Amino acid sequence: MGLENYLKHENILVTNITDFVNWGRSNSIWPCTFGLACCALEMMATSLASYDIARFGSEVYRPSPRQADLMIVSGTLTKKMSVMVKRIYEQIPEPKWVIAMGACASTGGIFKSYSVVQGVDQIIPVDVYIPGCPPRPEALLAALMKLQAKIKTEKLDSRPDVDE
Amino acid sequence: MIVEKINKSLPGLIEDQIWFRDELQIYVKKELFISFMKHLRYNEDFKFDLLLDVAGIDRFSIKPRFELVYILYSLEYNMRLIVKLKVDISDIVPSMTIFWKSANWPEREVYDLLGIKFSNHPDLRRILTWDNFEGHPLRKDFPLQGPDFNEKFNPDSIKVY
Numbered sequence: 017m018g019l020e021n022y023l024k025h026e027n028i029l030v031t032n033i034t035d036f037v038n039w040g041r042s043n044s045i046w047p048c049t050f051g052l053a054c055c056a057l058e059m060m061a062t063s064l065a066s067y068d069i070a071r072f073g074s075e076v077y078r079p080s081p082r083q084a085d086l087m088i089v090s091g092t093l094t095k096k097m098s099v100m101v102k103r104i105y106e107q108i109p110e111p112k113w114v115i116a117m118g119a120c121a122s123t124g125g126i127f128k129s130y131s132v133v134q135g136v137d138q139i140i141p142v143d144v145y146i147p148g149c150p151p152r153p154e155a156l157l158a159a160l161m162k163l164q165a166k167i168k169t170e171k172l173d174s175r176p177d178v179d180e
Numbered sequence: 181m182i183v184e185k186i187n188k189s190l191p192g193l194i195e196d197q198i199w200f201r202d203e204l205q206i207y208v209k210k211e212l213f214i215s216f217m218k219h220l221r222y223n224e225d226f227k228f229d230l231l232l233d234v235a236g237i238d239r240f241s242i243k244p245r246f247e248l249v250y251i252l253y254s255l256e257y258n259m260r261l262i263v264k265l266k267v268d269i270s271d272i273v274p275s276m277t278i279f280w281k282s283a284n285w286p287e288r289e290v291y292d293l294l295g296i297k298f299s300n301h302p303d304l305r306r307i308l309t310w311d312n313f314e315g316h317p318l319r320k321d322f323p324l325q326g327p328d329f330n331e332k333f334n335p336d337s338i339k340v341y
Contacts (some may be wrong), residue, residue, distance in 0.1 A: 096310045098335040130317060130326025131309065138333045 034172050041111060042167040045160070048084035048108060049077040053091025055118040055150040062153035072160050081107040092120040093133045105140045110177035113167070115159050116142045119149045182261060185225050190216060205262040213265055214274045220252060220261070221279040228252040228261060231280035236290040240320035244268035246296055250276065267296060275301040293318035312339040
């Protein structure tokens with residue numbers, strides 16, 4: 017069944033480095049463990065057996081931002097919390113991506129209020145937005161697949177940490 | 181029953197009393213508030229040893245503008261009492277932390293959201309909003325969306341801790 021059947025006679029696999037790196041990055045997007053509101057529970061449900069985010073290589077929720085690649089902003093971002101969220105984003109090493117999960121993280125949602133940030137894209141760059149209140153786990157998985165497709169189109173020198 | 185007890189030991193303190201859902205609410209006079217609360221806390225007839233919550237109400241356009249609500253409970257006698265105090269915008273209310281330690285954070289919350297100041301409070305800082313927040317959001321004349329809703333939000337403008 018496995019790859020060994022095809023590669024049993026010392027074969028050579030040829031690819032270019034961009035495709036190879038993007039293939040590796042897109043299939044091991046490790047999210048940062050943090051949640052802000054009810055969307056975080058859907059995020060947890062996504063990692064459980066029925067939805068099984070491990071199928072996409074993203075089951076390793078990292079408690080330290082130093083080891084994470086993806087920030088899932090799951091929930092309402094209040095202005096008081098925005099300081100910490102921005103700090104966590106800055107602690108994640110490049111390459112890093114951001115998913116704004118749910119209506120609150122994308123636009124502020126129902127909280128048209130003095131205390132809520134009207135969309136996390138006001139403080140950090142966002143790659144994928146998920147609508148819904150809260151989005152179902154399928155929506156998070158769809159966003160993850162969208163992000164994988166996006167990573168596969170990236171050029172290696174287009175990331176901000178790469179010197180020109 | 182409690183009203184008679186209070187009237188017997190401290191006559192003329194209760195301005196008004198309301199029975200609502202089997203709970204007694206009493207309005208007390210501002211001048212004697214602190215001695216009254218001390219009496220409720222330590223007197224053998226009451227022993228209200230638990231302060232469950234301190235809340236504030238903004239009755240905008242009515243004078244005096246604010247009401248403070250102290251929810252007391254006596255473990256000894258299993259009674260509940262809601263003490264209400266009318267305060268105006270410039271009044272400074274004595275802090276109840278001297279009698280109940282649990283008044284600390286609720287009074288900070290009332291100060292944060294309604295702007296009622298407490299004297300002799302050990303740590304009267306904002307508790308829910310951030311340190312350099314301007315205004316008091318639960319006041320009826322506070323704009324719900326805040327003064328700078330249409331401007332782009334800058335997290336550096338938030339001072340926390």
